[in-house]
Amino acid sequence: MNIHIIGGGNLGVAIAVGLANYSKGNHITITRRNTAQIQHLSQNGIIVSSNNIENIDQADLIILTIKPYQIDTVLNEILPHISNKIIASAVSGVSLETLQQKAIGAHPIVRIMPNIAAQFAESATCISFSEQNKEAGEHVVSLFNYLGTAIVIEEKLMDAATVLGACGTAYALRYIRASMQAGIEIGFDAQTALAIASQTAKGAAKMALEEKIHPEQLIDRVTTPQGCTIVGLNEMEHRGFSSALIRGIKTSLQKIKE
Ligand SMILES: NC(=O)C1=CN([C@@H]2O[C@H](COP(=O)(O)OP(=O)(O)OC[C@H]3O[C@@H](n4cnc5c(N)ncnc54)[C@H](O)[C@@H]3O)[C@@H](O)[C@H]2O)C=CC1
Ligand SMILES: O=C(O)[C@@H]1CCC=N1
Structure with a gap:
């Protein structure tokens, strides 16, 4: 496939590198107005350009x-140069209907919400499309399955998916950072603490994904009666651990809806 990524920032680069490393037979172009910061991607066989319409x-x-406020400029620039192309938009908060109207109905539009772990083929990518664009949507789903797990959702959940799946990467990393800081306080050097905290989070996530049971059932296996895990967990809850996370996620959702 010939894949043209417009917007070579954090997410665009993660997708481009992920596709270059984890899928075969794709020709990838990535554009950005000032390409200096992403020129190194050409070493991965990715074409880097400041021209959105060249070869589009x-x-x-x-x-x-x-970003959402760049969408009109970019569509106005590219639409005169393309016909019947699948356009997959990762732009947060912009609906299929709005995008379809902007594209004058001339192109199948698919909404995607990947996260930056696409770079390592570990993204949870939520995807939605209309019945009319099912073929295009399924095409995009197959591609994003190379970059992790692609999940088709109803469009009304797209903002929620943005928060849980895309912003979620930052929340999970903040958990790892906090564990690391604690690890240093209790005796580890920073690198060792990071390695232990990261692998432990990865292991917990793997168990949740493989066993598909409620996390509390897995937690039960760790909490030895009268042991050290349960007292730590209870202290975290007294301090508002779950509550802070839930409130944070709901605040992020509120921001998208605004
Ligand atoms: N960063 C993330 O983890 C995720 C971001 N998103 C969404 O993806 C979009 C991009 O987010 P980020 O990558 O974080 O932002 P970013 O600011 O890192 O990337 C945007 C890129 O677009 C480039 N750009 C601006 N105008 C352009 C134009 N006319 N032609 C070509 N390139 C142009 C900018 O130079 C910049 O490199 C946003 O809509 C965001 O909501 C969605 C999921 C995850
Ligand atoms: O922070 C943001 O607005 C974007 C959307 C999801 C992740 N990053």
């Missing part, structure tokens, strides 16, 4: 990884 007519798929 040869693309099979156009992925938009720009």
Whole structure:
């Protein structure tokens, strides 16, 4: 596939590198106005350009990884140069209907919400599309399955998916950072603490994914009666651990809806 990624920032680069490393036979172009910071991607066989329309007519798929306020400028620039292309938009908060109207109905539009772990083929990518664009949507789902797990959701849950799946990477990393800080306080050097905290989080996530049972059932296996885990967990809850996370996620959702 010929894949044209417009917006070579944090997410665009993660997708481009993920596709280059974890899928085969794709030709990837990534654009950004000032390419100095992403020129190194050409070492991975990715074409880096500051020109959004050069060769865009040869693309099979156009992925938009720009900010919401850049969408009109970019669509106005590219639309005169393309016909019947699949456009996958990762732009948060912009609906299928809005995108379809902006594209004058001329292109199948798919909404995607990956996260930056796409770079390591570990993204949870939520995808939605209309019945009319089912074929295009399934095409995009197959591609994003190379970059982790692609999950088709109803569009009304797209903002929630943005928060849980995309912002979620930052929340999980904040958990790892806090564990690391505690690890240093109780005796480890920073690198060792990071390695232990990260692998432990990865192991817990793997168990949750493989066993598909409620996390509390897995927690039960760790909490030896009268042991050290349960007292720590209870102290965390007294301090508002779960509550802080839930409130944070709901605040992020509120921000998208605004
Ligand atoms: N960063 C993340 O983890 C995620 C971001 N998103 C969404 O993806 C979009 C991009 O987010 P980020 O990558 O974080 O932002 P970013 O600011 O890192 O990337 C945007 C890029 O677009 C480039 N750009 C701006 N105008 C352009 C134009 N006319 N032509 C070509 N490139 C242009 C900018 O130079 C910048 O490199 C946003 O809509 C965001 O909500 C969605 C999921 C995850
Ligand atoms: O922070 C943001 O607005 C974007 C959307 C999801 C992740 N980053």
